[in-house]
Amino acid sequence: MSYKKIIPDILSVFLDAFFPVKCFVCGSWIDVKDGFSSFCQKTLLWETGEMGNSFFICKSCLNSFTPVKPPFCLKCGLMFQIDEAENHICGGCLKKTGKFRIARSFGVYDQALMEAIHSFKYRGKIQLARPLGMILFLTFMQFFKIERIDIVVPVPLHKKRLRQRGFNQALLLIRHWPENARQLKIDAFLSKIDKDLLVRNRWTESQIGLGRELRAANIKGAFTLKKRSSIKGKNILLVDDVYTTGATVRECSRVLLNGGAASVDVLTLAQTVQL
Ligand SMILES: [Zn+2]
Ligand SMILES: [Zn+2]
Numbered sequence: 001m002s003y004k005k006i007i008p009d010i011l012s013v014f015l016d017a018f019f020p021v022k023c024f025v026c027g028s029w030i031d032v033k034d035g036f037s038s039f040c041q042k043t044l045l046w047e048t049g050e051m052g053n054s055f056f057i058c059k060s061c062l063n064s065f066t067p068v069k070p071p072f073c074l075k076c077g078l079m080f081q082i083d084e085a086e087n088h089i090c091g092g093c094l095k096k097t098g099k100f101r102i103a104r105s106f107g108v109y110d111q112a113l114m115e116a117i118h119s120f121k122y123r124g125k126i127q128l129a130r131p132l133g134m135i136l137f138l139t140f141m142q143f144f145k146i147e148r149i150d151i152v153v154p155v156p157l158h159k160k161r162l163r164q165r166g167f168n169q170a171l172l173l174i175r176h177w178p179e180n181a182r183q184l185k186i187d188a189f190l191s192k193i194d195k196d197l198l199v200r201n202r203w204t205e206s207q208i209g210l211g212r213e214l215r216a217a218n219i220k221g222a223f224t225l226k227k228r229s230s231i232k233g234k235n236i237l238l239v240d241d242v243y244t245t246g247a248t249v250r251e252c253s254r255v256l257l258n259g260g261a262a263s264v265d266v267l268t269l270a271q272t273v274q275l
Helices: 003-018 036-044 059-063 091-095 111-122 126-143 159-165 169-175 177-183 212-219 247-258
Strands: 103-108 151-154 198-200 223-225 235-243 263-271
Touching: 059 111, 103 111, 103 126, 111 126, 111 169, 111 235, 111 263, 126 169, 126 177, 126 263, 151 169, 169 235, 198 247, 212 247, 223 247, 235 247, 247 263
Parallel strands: 103 263, 151 235, 235 263
Antiparallel strands: 198 223
């Protein structure tokens, strides 16, 4: 075992033992013995003891996340509210053509997951990027074949928004993926992340409160492709924090496909409930 591996292990034991942490979502003290690792194993059936426990989200908050489960739309991944149905294509996707191949999310954007994303994104708790990013990586493993994806692209922010917020939440969510892959002993995920491929060069007002049609109109023409030659024939995974109407990722997909990408898949941490 190399020293590079040992030092973080020792550190995490030390931190767990001497500095109790508060949950970044609800503020309660975390019992580190009962945190993130057991959640990952239980929820996503991932057997590993190597994830560490200093992950800033308590057991009760983790347990109130609602992971997406069947039945869901085979294209956009939105979970249906009726238990008995089989997976099928939703009404919205039947009406729209093309763009991304499939979209998938980890969970429903409500309760603790919504609170966690708000803390992370709007209240600057960027330490949450690690556990949320790991959840997103496990979701990626669950729904996609790693070998199928050539490039992972975060949905970019406009530079004015980046200055306001100080970080791009989509990029922070995938930043530790190479490390996650190593922890899980996955070799296929080398250096697939390209954060500079897409640029958001038109300022758009917040999409919050806008309906489906207005969101699509608001976002049109907001993105441009920086390195056209590098995506020819490539399969791209587009990553964002929340999928609402899909307007943003659909517009990004359009730009990537026009630029020569072979396919675009979408992965988000959370999806709003299907209305
Ligand atoms: Zn909590
Ligand atoms: Zn759908």
